[in-house]
Amino acid sequence: MEITFYIAATVAVLATVMVITRYNMIHALLYLVVSFLAVAVVFLTMGAPFMAALEVIVYAGAIVVLIIFVIMMLSLTREDVEQEKAWLQPKLWIGPALLSFVLLAELVYLLAIAEVPTAPSVASYVDAQAVGLALYGPYVLGVQLSGILLMAGIVGAYHLGRQKKKVIHRFLQQQEPQKERSAAL
Amino acid sequence: MTAIPIETGLLLAGVLFMLGLISVMIRRNVIFMLISVEIMLNAAGLAFIVAGSHWAQPDGQIMFIFILTMAAAEVSVGLALILQIYHQLKTLNSDAANFMKG
Amino acid sequence: MILVWLIVILMAGGVLAWISGKVNRALPRWIALGSVLAVFGMTLYLWLSRPTPMLGSPWLVQFDQPWIPQWGIGISLALDGLSLLMLLLTFFLGLLSVLISWREIQSKVAFFHFNLLWVMAGITGVFLTMDLFLFYFFWEVMLIPMYFLIGIWGHENRRYAAFKFFLFTQASGLLMLLAILGLYFIHGNQTGIYTFSYFELLNTTLAPEAARLLMFGFLAAFLVKLPVVPFHSWLPDAHSQAPTAGSVILAGLLLKTGAYGLLRFVIPLFPTATVEFAPWAMLLGVVGILYGAMLAFSQTDLKRLVAYTSVSHMGFVILGVFAFNEWALQGVVMQMITHGLSTGALFIIAGFLYERLHTRDIRQMGGFWSTAPKMGVIAIIFVMASLGLPGLGNFIAEFLTLVGSWQANNWLTVFATIGIVLATIYSLRIMQKIFLEANHLEQPLADLNAREMLIAIPMVTMILWLGLYPQPFLETARPSIQEQLQAYSGSEAKKEPIAQANVTGEPAIPEKTASTEKPEESKPYSNLQILKSSN
Amino acid sequence: MGELLWLIPALPFAGALLLVLFGNRISRALVSAIGVGSVGIAAAITLALGIEFLSTRPDFIRQEVWQWFDVAGFSPAIAFHLDALSMVFIFVITFVGFLIHIYSTEYMAKDQDYARFFACMNLFVGSMLMLVMADNLLLLYLGWEGVGLCSYLLIGFWYKEPANGYAARKAFIITRVGDTAMAIGLFMLFQHFGTLHIQSISTEAAQVWSVGNETAMIIALLLLGGAVGKSGQLPLQTWLPDAMAGPTPVSALIHAATMVTAGVYLIARMHVIFALSPVAMTAVAVIGAVTLLIAGFAALTQYDLKRVLAYSTISQIGYMFLALGVGAWSAGVFHFMIHGFFKALLFLCAGAIILALHHEQDMRRMGGLRQKLPVVFYTFLIGAASLAAFPLVSAGFYSKDQILWLQLAGENGNIWLYLAGLLGAFITSIYTFRMVFLTFYGEEKTHVGHKPTMAITMPLIILGILSFAGGFIELPHNFGHVVLFSDFLAPVLPAVQVVEGLTQYEWMLQLLAAVVSLGGIFIAYLFYYKKPELVESIHRSETAMAIHRFWYSGWGFDQLYDTLFVRPYVYLSKLNKSDFIDSVYTFLARITQGLHQLFSTTQTGVMRNYVAGIVVGAIMILTISLLL
16 A cells, blocks of 8 residues: 555656646646546545545546646647747746745655654544535535635636627736837837 | 555645646746646645545545635636636736736 | 714715705705704704703713623713813804805715715714714714815815825824723723723723823824824815815814813823823923914915914813813813814805915915905904904913913913914914905905805804803803813822912912902892992 | 993994994994994093092992803903092093094095994994903903004004004014013912902902012013003013004004003002012113103104104103102003193194195104194194193193102102103103104195194194193192192002102202203204204214114114014024924825835736745745744
């Protein structure tokens, strides 16, 4: 079981690294799927099979598909890949990576010094029934809030995604002549 | 089932989160940024699962469900925004949408 | 219940006026006039019928209704002589404000009257509430409509003035809110009863340090509103930019809420702390008197000039409040009323002039007496009132204040009295620059018309009445002033104000002579007395 | 009869009110009827009251009209108090006031603000009566300020001329300075007696304080401050010469006969307090002596007819102060009355001349008016004789002589004060007859326009008779010893104690005074009629001209006050016009705005930067929490 975890963890990290280094979005998304699947395996090894299933269905399934749909709607071409390549210059990596590593180092340090109490001896397997009971027991308020959130998300997505007749934002209206001028230059 | 040390699990979550974070910071393409945010959310969810598994309690998983819900909502709204940005600006460059600069 | 009606009528009238603007442009004016007349009539009735004070207390009418009982907040209204006088002043000036806006305000008429009535409602609430939470609520209610009045219908620099006014009063009001909460929790901790009720909080015993801090919280709000000199700079801007009705309400009423707060809250709630602070407060008052007068002299904007005279006059208020004796406090109450009238009248005259000339610059005026003698007569009466001419109300106020403050502090009173000379200097300048000298207008200035006379004559009558027979007003205020003073004499039982101020080393005449046998009291009453010595 | 007391001030007030309300709508005749009539009826009532008063001789009549207010024992009433002292004053005010009102109907006939003039005049008479009849000091203060207001309104009556407005404001402000001192005095009186009722204070002060008491001294000096301001005495005398900007009847009524003597009234009224303080008494006498000299010298050099009279008023009030200062109360009041007659007369004559000469006031352009204006000439001569204390036949001789005599003979007397008074008398007769010779003798320089009619000449004649005959109600010991006046005042004002053994020398002093007066007249005759070249020779001397200029400017007091007070105040005020405290708040606002601009640059609009910012923040917080 432990070895499964480590393999899955390695796959997840490697796949994620691949995601963040790709220029082509579709490639990146495929690696993302891999990463999500690997994390799902980690969930299994952690004794959370239901969550693993959800991870596969919602993340690797629904969300990624949604993104792919959008990419398809935008009909990206080879130029976009080139564009991406142009944006992602190596020197850009330095700063963010440094910051992130400092943060990671601090996290590791915190983990190292933390005195983690020993886990209870019983199996760490938590089945879906327990989750369901807890979810609709003490956490029912959270469920309702999530419902509202999703509702808001749907309404928001509908509202934002609607193709209105070209309403240009007032900032853009002011910006437009400037753009033309810079283009002329 | 031998328990995996909680530190290891959390370390994995941390690493994934860092990778997502780096990506958010370097990418200009809005879709890539969205993907990176998904990675980070997933990492956070992982941390909850790890902790829940360590204590053998359902709460961690419940939190993951909430994160999942949130991620779904976020993606839908985010993608709608991306569509709008693309229609208005004809580009996916997030730096182009800097009209709110002070 | 009548107290609730006062506030409700004003608020409802305001809303109605706003709505009615859709129907007819003139309707809001009539609605506003009607509602102010209604409340004015009610207060007048209250004053004339004089409900007997409840046993052993100065309160005439009380109303209590829990609002948020969990937190000890109640709708607690009470009326005593002091608030009655303030309400009379409020509605009297309110009536005039509606009348002077009749021609001046031509845009957004409905919303204007809504704001006017709501400001008045806020002021009424401030004068009536005996619940500190509600007090703070009304304190804010009167602030926001005033902001609109200045910001929408003001003169050229109105946005700046409105912001300044808002920031000063709001910031200081928040300090007061902190102090109110502090008092609430201290009282709650002591007694276990968490309440905002004024009457309950009066019994709080405070550590000196805490009392001082809380007092400064309250003082902050009231001194800024009053205003006292280092915090006065919002006032000239707000006054000079506001429309005439706004200026009248600002000068006549809003400033008075600060003075009222000092009398009603600061002195009774923190008797010992105020006594410690008194010399400093009096010093601030004197500085205000002199500084305001000096600035008033150099102004060229008429409304700004009058605004600085307010700063100067309000110095007398704080001087009197912190003198802690009946003369000074009666003087303060009189000053509140008479200053409301006299400064209000000067602003109204400035408004009349602005309506005719479209300028407030006194350098462009002059010689109006020849074409507008009625306005000149009215103006000279109020100019004289503002310099404290005996026979007009302000004199009684200033004289009583100074008599009282002399008992407390000789030197400061001397300087305050010098302020009267400075008042003469700036007041005469108003007269000289506007009404005297040669007239250099192309077309003659129109004299007051009937509506304007309708505004001016009641004010003249009032100021003369207050100057020649102020007794009804003093009588009304007396019980509540004595009540405020009790808090003081409780903490300072030993010190008699007269004996305390006796610096010249003379044995003071004991208190007996203060209520001395007036010569005619020893005889059977007759208004004529002919004395012939025996030889 | 006493019930009518309140009508005396009320009638002029009612007249003023009517004229203010309806003055512009009614005919001139009606305006005159109201204006003159109200004062006339008041004078008639005064006369009737005075006869009753003389016959029944009560100590005082008091009438309370209503209780003004009552705060914690401070309960002044609107109440009138009539005793011998106020009787004298109301007699002068109503009677002289009535004559001047009649005079004004002609003098002001052409003025377009006829009603305003009479409204102010009536208001003045009412306030002045209030002042002298007040039963408490607060009511007195009301009248005191009221007359100040009327003085302001009337000096600035021709308001189109900015200089008049300036003079009016100067008068009001300078007297207000004195009033402030007086107000402080009232606070102190109230502190010590718990009342401002004059009689109570007078009786109690004598019981509570002994002579030389420090508080009494401070109070007396503060009241003196008020008196000095109102009466145009040193150091607050500078307003009075400028006050001549008003119409001449105003100068006659307010700035000669009545208002300016309010200070004398105040001191006489509060004599108990003054008597308790030798220091204050000395101050009164010294102020009087110095003022009468300074004003006398200034009067010598003036060319404006009215300014000469103004300085002479200052000087004569100096005599009254001199009298009061040595405790010769009734002598001071006597001189007030006589002065009221002859100075009003002189001013009214001056007015008639000015009217005749088309508002020409410069004596250098007058002359030879003796034939053209005979009535004016003879009445002026009577007034001038009285002012110059022409021996035996003028009223002024008796009143002034009494003052001078008491300077030596009174127990508080002092040889220096006497000498000052004597010198003053000498100068007085010089400038008085300088005026007479310059105006009425010599050749005619300006055409005489308006010839005075009844309304002008009748008051002149009546006042002439009074300034001649008024003196005979109080004669010195050696001529008949008539003491009607001081007897009348005796219940109110104690008689001065005369030092034993000096009475036999009184005739020598009288002789001296007569010589001085006649000598002054002779010098004036020599310089301004007989040998005008003497004046020319003075004009050639540089030092003499410097002194002349110095005196002409009123001893430079105006310039002194201008540099000491007026200009610094105006300068400071203008400097701070935009209120430096406001700039503190503006500075605060600037700082806030600067910080805002600084921080708003961090809002780049680039999302990646925000993310980086969040990360940096997270790192910082984590680091800090780790380090701590």
